Amino acid sequence: MSENGNDAERKLCIICSKGTIDMAYPGLVLANAALMEGIDVTMFFTFWGMDIINKKKMNNLKATPLGNPSMGMPNIVGILPGVTAMASAMMKKEIEKLDFPPVDEFLETIHDAGGKLYACRMAMDMMKLKKEDLFSEVDDVIGAMEFMELSEGAQVLFI
Amino acid sequence: MSANELTQISVELDADGFLVNPDDWNRDIAIQLAAELGIELTDRHWQVIDFCRKDFKETGSVPTLRRITKVGGVPTKELYKLFPKGPAKKVAKVAGLSKPTGCI
Numbered sequence: 001m002s003e004n005g006n007d008a009e010r011k012l013c014i015i016c017s018k019g020t021i022d023m024a025y026p027g028l029v030l031a032n033a034a035l036m037e038g039i040d041v042t043m044f045f046t047f048w049g050m051d052i053i054n055k056k057k058m059n060n061l062k063a064t065p066l067g068n069p070s071m072g073m074p075n076i077v078g079i080l081p082g083v084t085a086m087a088s089a090m091m092k093k094e095i096e097k098l099d100f101p102p103v104d105e106f107l108e109t110i111h112d113a114g115g116k117l118y119a120c121r122m123a124m125d126m127m128k129l130k131k132e133d134l135f136s137e138v139d140d141v142i143g144a145m146e147f148m149e150l151s152e153g154a155q156v157l158f159i
Numbered sequence: 160m161s162a163n164e165l166t167q168i169s170v171e172l173d174a175d176g177f178l179v180n181p182d183d184w185n186r187d188i189a190i191q192l193a194a195e196l197g198i199e200l201t202d203r204h205w206q207v208i209d210f211c212r213k214d215f216k217e218t219g220s221v222p223t224l225r226r227i228t229k230v231g232g233v234p235t236k237e238l239y240k241l242f243p244k245g246p247a248k249k250v251a252k253v254a255g256l257s258k259p260t261g262c263i
Contacts, residue, residue: 029262036224038245099225100263109225112235 011040011154013147018159019051021063021091027052027159028106035113042154043110044147045138046120049159050127053119053135058103062088104135111137118142118150175248177257181215184255193253196242204241204253207233211254221251223261 012034016027027049031041051057065071065087066078077083096102101109111117119134119141131141142150170188171179178184178192189208193200200208210231214222224247228235242249251259 033262035239036245036247038243098263099223101225109228109235113239 010038011042011151013042013044013151013154013156015044015046015156015158016049016052017047019048019057019061021061021088021095023159024049024052024061024103025095025100027157028103028110029100030157031110031115032106032113035110035115040154041110041113041115042118042150043115044118044120044142044150046123050119050123050129052103053107053117053138054129054133055135056133058107058135061103063091064088107135107137111139116150118147120144120147173257175258177252178255181212181255181257184212188255189253192255196249196252198242198249198253200253201241203233203237207231207238207241207250208254211250211256215254215256221256221259221261223247223259223263224250225261225263 012031014027014031016024018024027043031043034041045053051061062084063071064078064084065073066075066084068078071078071087073083073087078087092102100106107117117135117138119129119138121141121143124130124141131138134141170183173179178188190200193204198204207227210227210233211222214226214230222231224235224238227233227250228238233241238246238250242253247259251257
């Protein structure tokens with residue numbers, strides 16, 4: 001990293017494999033932070049991470065207290081109807097309070113800042129998704145081998 | 160802390176190249192700081208810089224890029240064109256503010 005925080009060489013690839021709010025935002029925040037620092041960013045969405053770029057789901061991601069001791073709620077409460085929706089709404093409100101945008105706006109910012117967004121071909125097939133089901137800013141649908149090419153020399157984060 | 164000699168102007172910069180005292184800043188210094196980053200300031204650059212200075216005075220913190228786009232009215236794409244490769248720090252540097260700490 002050079003003195004002015006400007007390093008053309010540095011590349012970051014983030015693999016997003018989960019579709020809950022608490023797993024989606026870390027990837028989005030880090031991608032955006034890297035771009036703000038002048039680092040080249042590629043995001044690759046696979047498995048449940050496809051929800052982050054699925055037009056129908058992206059702004060309706062959920063957070064569940066089930067199996068998550070950090071949320072401080074007994075699992076028995078977590079199974080009740082409406083609890084996941086309530087926990088999700090609360091988390092979204094907190095995120096908004098911190099002035100972090102909703103998922104679609106966040107992805108648009110990342111894309112406008114030069115970040116590349118790729119969907120996993122296998123996950124697309126598995127979930128029976130078509131290109132038109134995906135957020136408009138997604139650059140392409142690629143396979144694992146193409147991802148290997150794209151991520152050459154990059155630091156890779158798997159979330 | 161080191162004093163960086165700019166043409167006829169001497170201002171104190173911190174180890175990362177940010178102005179130590181925002182009050183040392185003036186437009187000539189901004190032009191010099193931008194030139195060191197390879198940026199020639201246009202009216203749109205000044206719009207960003209003036210917004211940041213004003214916002215810093217009002218809020219006491221260095222505005223985030225999101226705030227510059229949302230409140231300052233300069234879209235993300237343009238911001239990255241004006242201050243390429245790491246706009247967050249470059250904007251703050253040229254505007255004579257400290258290193259931004261926001262995550263967005």
